[in-house]
Amino acid sequence: MIFDCEQYAGLCECGRDHELETKKVVVEYGALDHFEKYMQDVGLGSARRAVVYDTFVYNLPGVKHLKADQEIVLESKGLRAEDVLIEDMMTKLDSPEVIVAFGAGTIMDFGRYPAYKLGIPFVAVPTLASSDGFTASICSAIIKGQKKSTRMKAPALVVADLDIIKGAPMRLVSSGINDILAKYVSLADWKIASLVSGEDYCEKIAGLAEDALVTMRAAADKMAATGEIDHEAMTMAQMKSGLTMQLWDNSRAASGAEHLMAHLVEMHPPRFENAEGIHGECVGVGTFAAVKEYKRLRKLTPKAKKFEPLTGEWVMEKFGERLYDGIMKENSNDILATFDPQNIIDNWDRICAIIDEIPEPEELEALYKACSCKYLPEHIGIDPELGNEALYISAAIRNRLTLIRMTRVLDFGE
Ligand SMILES: [Zn+2]
Ligand SMILES: [Zn+2]
Incomplete structure (x- = not known):
């Protein structure tokens, strides 16, 4: 091809x-x-x-x-x-x-x-x-x-x-599947962010990332059903996803809330000292956690809440002294302060429709299992109890608008 x-x-x-x-x-x-x-x-x-x-x-x-x-x-x-x-x-x-x-x-x-x-x-x-x-x-x-x-x-x-x-080992094939299935979350994040904050969005580039996702999903389904690995489709999916980063000049289409799990693992903040995994494996864990959380939030009815910057106390507690300065700097011009949180509420029905397009966690879990993909926190040395929290901690690693980050200006009455 x-x-x-x-x-x-x-x-x-x-x-x-x-x-x-x-x-x-x-x-x-x-x-x-x-x-x-x-x-x-x-x-x-x-x-x-x-x-x-x-x-x-x-x-x-x-x-x-x-x-x-x-x-x-x-x-x-x-x-x-x-x-x-x-x-x-x-x-x-x-x-x-x-x-x-x-x-x-x-x-x-x-x-x-x-x-x-x-x-x-x-x-x-x-x-x-x-x-x-x-x-x-x-x-x-x-x-x-x-x-x-x-x-x-x-x-x-x-x-x-x-x-x-x-000839690549199976572990890398599975990791590659994870890196592309992540686009379920990254594309949803990009669409939601453009809806509520007016962030630039490109149909053509999102379409190319979607094309990579559809190609990989079909190859993963085939692998799950027959054990056969379609290297051509899987490799081309990787290439197309990479091109979106070049065309958009950043990784917006390819990397959302889920990819931050891989950054968290690399950074080893307190309580994540033993986290370990190759890129796609960590991304798979991030994707599964994000999908579960998005599906859960989707059932709730949020109210808008005033923006408050991350406190130094929170950053110190979650990231520790070694990472403190970097995280504070990254969040000094918080993207959450650039739009009215009420926009999220006004668009909540449309956000729910975007989340509805993501497969259900059970469907993804079956696919991950059949393709030997890592997808649970314990697969990469993270305490299962910390899985959901890891999603929220990692949202502070990059000042990019994701639904996880948006929850800081939402009150779900929980
Ligand atoms: Zn990636
Ligand atoms: Zn364009």
């Missing part, structure tokens, strides 16, 4: 001019056999090329190495995406005109970062499809000692060879 992305770029009905660096996404068995043709298609056929691997991928049995003007093979043991390591690699580059990153997420940052710094294109050859970061422009390398998401370069071309991707 080849996805021609350019139909999504350019001036849109939403009023924005969507920029897209990615010209083509190829997801096929044997895709690497035609790699040179795809490079030509995007105008990079004769560009001087550095290809970056790690030793693990480079030595995988049956992996075909690409034609290269320069090959860089990084020691995979202890390899992490960190600015000092990436810049050290950059000193070895022999004036490339394009960088091809061949590997998993870490290696992508060894393509994305230098390409951005050098102002040249980068091409992604992913060997896994367990999350939707490959087609995005977000670099998650540690920069100046801090792990954060920095906007850098998106790949001009993505060539995902399913002969390699199909």
